[in-house]
Amino acid sequence: KAKGAGGDRFHFYAAEMNARSLERLELENGLRRAIDNDELVVHYQPLLSLRTGEIIGAEALVRWQHPERGLVMPGEFIPLAEECGLIVPLGEWVLRNACRQNKAWQAGGLPTVKVAVNLSARQFAAQDIVLLAGSILEETGLPPACLELELTESAVMADAEAFVHATERLKGLSIALTIDDFGTGFSSLNYLKRFSVDRLKIDQSFVRDIIHDANSAAIALAIISLAHSLKMLAIAEGVETEAQLNFLRARDCDEMQGFYFSKALPAAEFEAMLRQRRKLEFSSTSRLPQRT
Ligand code: C2E
Ligand code: MG
Ligand code: MG
Ligand code: MG
Numbered sequence: 682k683a684k685g686a687g688g689d690r691f692h693f694y695a696a697e698m699n700a701r702s703l704e705r706l707e708l709e710n711g712l713r714r715a716i717d718n719d720e721l722v723v724h725y726q727p728l729l730s731l732r733t734g735e736i737i738g739a740e741a742l743v744r745w746q747h748p749e750r751g752l753v754m755p756g757e758f759i760p761l762a763e764e765c766g767l768i769v770p771l772g773e774w775v776l777r778n779a780c781r782q783n784k785a786w787q788a789g790g791l792p793t794v795k796v797a798v799n800l801s802a803r804q805f806a807a808q809d810i811v812l813l814a815g816s817i818l819e820e821t822g823l824p825p826a827c828l829e830l831e832l833t834e835s836a837v838m839a840d841a842e843a844f845v846h847a848t849e850r851l852k853g854l855s856i857a858l859t860i861d862d863f864g865t866g867f868s869s870l871n872y873l874k875r876f877s878v879d880r881l882k883i884d885q886s887f888v889r890d891i892i893h894d895a896n897s898a899a900i901a902l903a904i905i906s907l908a909h910s911l912k913m914l915a916i917a918e919g920v921e922t923e924a925q926l927n928f929l930r931a932r933d934c935d936e937m938q939g940f941y942f943s944k945a946l947p948a949a950e951f952e953a954m955l956r957q958r959r960k961l962e963f964s965s966t967s968r969l970p971q972r973t
Pocket of ligand 2: 740799831861
């Protein structure tokens with residue numbers, strides 16, 4: 682009897698596993714189609730200066746406009762795309778799209794902003810990103826200073842030696858670089874000084890608890906000070922409240938992004954925001970940054 686029950690359970694697990702790998706396969710095939718059929722869309726989240734309050738750029742964040750499932754967020758397909766290698770064509774598509782879009786905004790006479798594009802470690806290893814970025818800039822006519830690349834700290838540290846080399850070449854093209862999700866990937870400080878990186882982006886997990894958790898606040902402050910010591914800028918992601926904004930601003934953080942100002946928007950909505958020159962308003966009680 683006990684044996685029978687175990688057998689049933691085995692069948693149950695096997696069926697569940699089959700269903701799961703089937704779902705995965707479907708997702709993978711769907712994603713492959715999505716890249717070819719232009720089902721992907723890029724949304725743009727404003728990046729703001731904490732000194733002037735102005736929009737200085739936008740982070741390009743991919744979404745999948747699925748014919749049945751609606752708008753699918755990257756957390757649901759980027760990890761799979763990384764596993765099966767589809768991240769390479771997907772990432773190239775996002776990079777080309779974002780550069781083309783930013784060039785169109787400039788041609789339309791909007792304020793000049795930069796566009797920040799996420800790269801995955803897999804992409805970085807599979808192709809010569811510097812060559813690719815260079816040719817996409819040439820093809821779209823976007824000035825290199827208007828493109829920024831974001832690589833997560835853990836991706837950087839996975840092959841730090843290759844990254845050192847790539848950052849030097851990117852610097853040659855004047856493409857800026859941000860280390861994303863900083864504080865979660867155990868950087869070797871020894872490498873950090875060798876990178877030609879422009880920005881450290883404080884991971885949103887620290888920003889979320891910055892007001893109420895002393896450790897998160899301490900880590901955020903350490904990242905800001907580390908960035909400045911290495912002549913980099915610090916940007917905070919995931920800013921949702923005025924208290925967080927004021928805290929970061931008083932502590933000399935340079936830039937921010939977050940729902941407090943805006944979530945990632947369809948291109949047309951971001952464009953409208955840029956056209957209206959929408960800004961962050963600082964309350965008079967928040968201290969002005971003291972940096973020279
Ligand atoms: P990320 O690069 O760290 O991007 C920031 C994420 O935080 C975005 O989520 C953004 O919508 C979200 N966010 C921004 N402000 C706030 C806030 O105030 N509160 C909260 N709760 N969230 C906020 P999203 O768009 O879902 O993207 C998730 C991740 O997917 C990205 O994290 C990035 O790692 C990856 N991703 C997105 N697009 C691409 C892409 O084109 N290529 C690659 N390789 N990865 C991408
Ligand atoms: Mg990012
Ligand atoms: Mg990030
Ligand atoms: Mg993040």
